[in-house]
Amino acid sequence: xRLTCPVCGDRDHREFTYKGDAVMLDRPAPDAxxxxxxxxxxxxxxxxGDTRDLWYHDPCGAWVVVERNTVTHAVxxxxxxxxxxx
Amino acid sequence: MRYSxxxxxxxxxFGQKGWKPVWRDPxxxxxxxxxxxxxxxxxxxxxxxxxKEHGLTNIAVLEKGYLGGGNVGRNTTIVRANYxxxxxxxxxxxxxxxxxxxxxxxxxxxxxxxxxxxxLFHSDGQRxxxxxxxxxxxxxxxxxxxxxxxxxxxxxxxxxxxxxxxxVYGGLLHRRGGTARHDAVAWGYARGADQRGVDxxxxxxxxxxxxxxxxxxxxxxTRGAIRAKKVAxxxxxRSGQVxxxxxxxxxxxxxxxQAFVTEGLKPVIDHVVSFGMGHFYISQSDKGGLVFGGxxxxxxxxxxxxxxxxxxxxxxxxxxxxxIIGKAKVLRSWGGIMDMTPDGSPIIDKTDTEGLFVDCGWCxxxxxxxxxxxxxxxxxxATGNHHAPAARYRLDRFRTGYGIMDEEGKGSQHNLH
Numbered sequence: 001x002r003l004t005c006p007v008c009g010d011r012d013h014r015e016f017t018y019k020g021d022a023v024m025l026d027r028p029a030p031d032a033x034x035x036x037x038x039x040x041x042x043x044x045x046x047x048x049g050d051t052r053d054l055w056y057h058d059p060c061g062a063w064v065v066v067e068r069n070t071v072t073h074a075v076x077x078x079x080x081x082x083x084x085x086x
Numbered sequence: 087m088r089y090s091x092x093x094x095x096x097x098x099x100f101g102q103k104g105w106k107p108v109w110r111d112p113x114x115x116x117x118x119x120x121x122x123x124x125x126x127x128x129x130x131x132x133x134x135x136x137x138k139e140h141g142l143t144n145i146a147v148l149e150k151g152y153l154g155g156g157n158v159g160r161n162t163t164i165v166r167a168n169y170x171x172x173x174x175x176x177x178x179x180x181x182x183x184x185x186x187x188x189x190x191x192x193x194x195x196x197x198x199x200x201x202x203x204x205x206l207f208h209s210d211g212q213r214x215x216x217x218x219x220x221x222x223x224x225x226x227x228x229x230x231x232x233x234x235x236x237x238x239x240x241x242x243x244x245x246x247x248x249x250x251x252x253x254v255y256g257g258l259l260h261r262r263g264g265t266a267r268h269d270a271v272a273w274g275y276a277r278g279a280d281q282r283g284v285d286x287x288x289x290x291x292x293x294x295x296x297x298x299x300x301x302x303x304x305x306x307x308t309r310g311a312i313r314a315k316k317v318a319x320x321x322x323x324r325s326g327q328v329x330x331x332x333x334x335x336x337x338x339x340x341x342x343x344q345a346f347v348t349e350g351l352k353p354v355i356d357h358v359v360s361f362g363m364g365h366f367y368i369s370q371s372d373k374g375g376l377v378f379g380g381x382x383x384x385x386x387x388x389x390x391x392x393x394x395x396x397x398x399x400x401x402x403x404x405x406x407x408x409x410i411i412g413k414a415k416v417l418r419s420w421g422g423i424m425d426m427t428p429d430g431s432p433i434i435d436k437t438d439t440e441g442l443f444v445d446c447g448w449c450x451x452x453x454x455x456x457x458x459x460x461x462x463x464x465x466x467x468a469t470g471n472h473h474a475p476a477a478r479y480r481l482d483r484f485r486t487g488y489g490i491m492d493e494e495g496k497g498s499q500h501n502l503h
Contacts, residue, residue, distance in 0.1 A: 001393050014395050018385040020339065020500045038485040041499065042337035042428050046326035048388045055385075070340070070388045 003066055004078045005057045015058055021045070022052040022065050025085050054081060089193055108273065109153075109280035114287050117313040118146045120467060121305055122320055123292050123328055125149025127158035127268075127453065128445055129320040130275035130286075131460025132467070134192075137282035139461070140468035145284045146314075148307060150291035154272030157323050160390075160422045161453040162345050162379045164358055164369065166203050166263035167228045170219050173478035173491045174431055175226045180475040181458025182228065182262060188457060194274030196266050197372060203263030203358040204233070204241060206407075208252045212362055216258040223260065231259040242359060244410050252363040252406060263358060265369050271456055295332040295442070302332075302441040316467055318443040323423040325446035332442055337428055337484045339500050342383045342421040343450050344392040346400065348414040350374030364403030365396075368411075376414055378404060382424065382450070384501065392421040424450050428484055430503030431491035434463050435472075435481040443467055444481060449503060 001013045021044055028036040049071060055064045063081035068074060087093070087106055097104050120136060122129045125147045136142045149155075167182035169175045189196055207213050213232075220230035238257045239247060247254045280286055287309070294306030295317060304313035321328045329336045351374050360367035365381035380400035383392045397419065404411045427433065427447035432455065434445050445463045448455060462476035483489040484498065496502040 013385075013393065018501060021386070034485060039335070042484040043335040044326065044337070044339050044500070045330075045335060046339055046386065048324070048327055048340075051386065053386065070386055073387065073389055073393075 001073050001075070003055060003064070003075060005060060005062055005064060006078060006080045007060050007062045008057065011057070016055040016064070017058060019054040019056060022054050022084070024054055025065070025081060050076075089195075108277045109286055112285045112287065114146060114148075114290060114307070114309050114312050115285065116311075117304070118285070119144040119314065120316045120318070121145070121312060121314040122147045122318050123305070124156075124319070124321040125153045125276070125286060125288065126156045126320070126322070127154070127272050127275065127456035128322065128448075128459045128463070129318075130154070130272055130279055131456050132318060132320055132445065132463045133279040133284045133460075134275045134282070135461045135464035136468060137279055137284055139464060142468060143283035145279075146312065147279065147284060147286045148290045148292055148305070148312075149286070149288045152288050153276050153286060154269055157422050157452060158272045158456065159269050160345075160420060161268055162367070162369070162377050163265045163268045163371075163453060164203070164263070164367070165198065165266050165454040166260055166358070167226075167454075168203065168205070168219065168223055168230065168258070168260045168263065169493060170222045171491050171493055173489070174493055175222060176475045177458055177462070177479070178454065179226045179228050180461070181455050184457035184461060185266070185454075186262070188274070192274040192278045194270065194277060196270040196274050198264065198266040199372075200262050200264040201357050201369075202241070203260040203360075204238065204257040205260075205360045206238065206245075206257045206362045207255050208363045209255060213255055220258050229261050231261070233257045233259050241357060244354070244408055246407060246409055249406060265358060265371075267372075268453060275456075275460070292328065292331065297332060297439050297442070300438075300440055302439050316441045316443070318445060318463060318467060320445045320463070322425040322446050322448045322452055325425050325444070329444065329446075332437070332439060334437060336444070336446060338425045338447055339386045340388055341385070341424045341426045342387045342389060342392045343379065343381070343424050344383065344396055344400070344419055344421045345377065345379035346419045347371070347417050348376040349417050351376065351414060354410070361403050361407045364399065364406065366400055366403035366407060368404070375417065376411065382426070383421070387421075388423055390421050390423060392419070424448075426500070426503060428500050428502075429490045429492045429498040430494060430496075432459070432479055433481050434459060434466065434476045434479040436466070437481065
């Protein structure tokens with residue numbers, strides 16, 4: 001599997017560290033309550049198919065949102081997390 | 087039909103013509119008392135123990151493919167009880183005790199072989215950790231022996247003891263650990279459940295879970311609607327998809343775990359051996375193939391196959407620990423889909439929907455848990471109370487933060503286990 005870092009280009013996925021589902025970008029307010037935080041930290045849609053997840057590109061330090069398919073491992077798009085969040 | 091040595095002899099003399107199909111192939115009825123979704127090891131053992139321990143037989147096991155076609159047929163077949171934390175320790179201890187009488191109980195040869203498990207250590211700090219783990223195992227009533235270097239050499243003369251980077255300091259021997267024939271475990275439980283009247287329904291995918299006023303009423307399937315008073319989701323590897331049918335999200339991410347098998351060789355690896363400084367563990371099947379595996383690929387996936395970096399790591403580790411393996415040819419590799427929970431421990435619990443149960447989150451340890459998981463889930467379904475050895479496998483432990491079982495001491499969040 002190869003991933004495209006928006007900064008460095010097409011790279012081997014060995015260069016990346018996986019964080020998890022991109023829901024990690026939608027951090028609830030500190031006082032949002034137990035259910036919101038449980039949902040954010042633990043509960044997952046865990047899709048069998050298209051997903052968005054967060055990878056860290058170790059050499060350049062960029063957080064990257066990767067759109068890929070969990071069944072075929074096909075990567076359909078990558079973007080910097082800072083831009084994807086907007 | 088009861089299996090025996092005499093039966094084998096008799097059939098051998100008469101051309102093997104007397105064997106009967108091992109289970110029926112019934113059409114689904116319109117209603118059952120209990121529906122188990124998932125005809126894998128855990129689902130089949132749950133049905134078996136519901137029938138055997140609780141006398142409940144109006145049960146259907148619904149399987150979307152064929153019985154035992156999921157992770158129970160795709161693992162590295164290791165059976166052990168060497169856990170450390172309260173919760174896991176008593177559960178796997180109970181499960182191992184069930185394994186030890188399983189063949190007599192099922193009248194089925196699951197080829198359970200207590201050949202001994204040796205976890206190697208390669209530093210003083212690691213030795214301390216294994217001493218601590220061994221003491222926890224002994225306190226639980228299981229067996230553990232600390233082997234020094236000479237002790238390991240007696241068992242495993244083929245290791246590279248003086249490896250310049252990772253010399254072998256010793257190992258923790260768990261004599262009751264070993265392996266079993268994975269498919270036979272599913273078949274044995276299927277046969278036992280079928281004999282007691284459980285309907286095993288294959289090619290029957292659940293497409294909906296009917297819930298009214300907070301109570302489960304039954305399921306929709308590709309073979310029609312089936313009503314039931316109680317429904318258990320026992321579909322590790324696909325737990326998220328099935329739970330979504332009941333409107334639930336689970337604390338689970340699915341990851342790949344790869345395994346490998348070589349061509350058949352003469353007996354060389356007599357034990358189950360795990361490397362302490364890389365992700366590599368190995369045993370030899372009765373057919374002769376070296377069966378070995380490593381760690382997760384570490385990204386969510388349902389692909390049933392992995393990528394090259396973990397393959398390379400496993401091969402590197404194998405060559406570091408036992409250079410003799412370089413002569414063996416890898417025949418095939420595959421990936422299992424693991425239900426990974428944030429703390430790396432499983433879930434056997436009720437849900438917020440009355441009559442709906444989940445048994446999931448087995449991470450990379452589901453095979454050895456097959457008897458214990460079925461036994462404990464059957465107890466929960468039949469009595470409404472948690473079975474003591476599995477009482478800590480609560481679904482809400484992540485939300486409340488109470489009762490987290492982080493065996494590896496890494497932290498309770500996704501992608502750490």
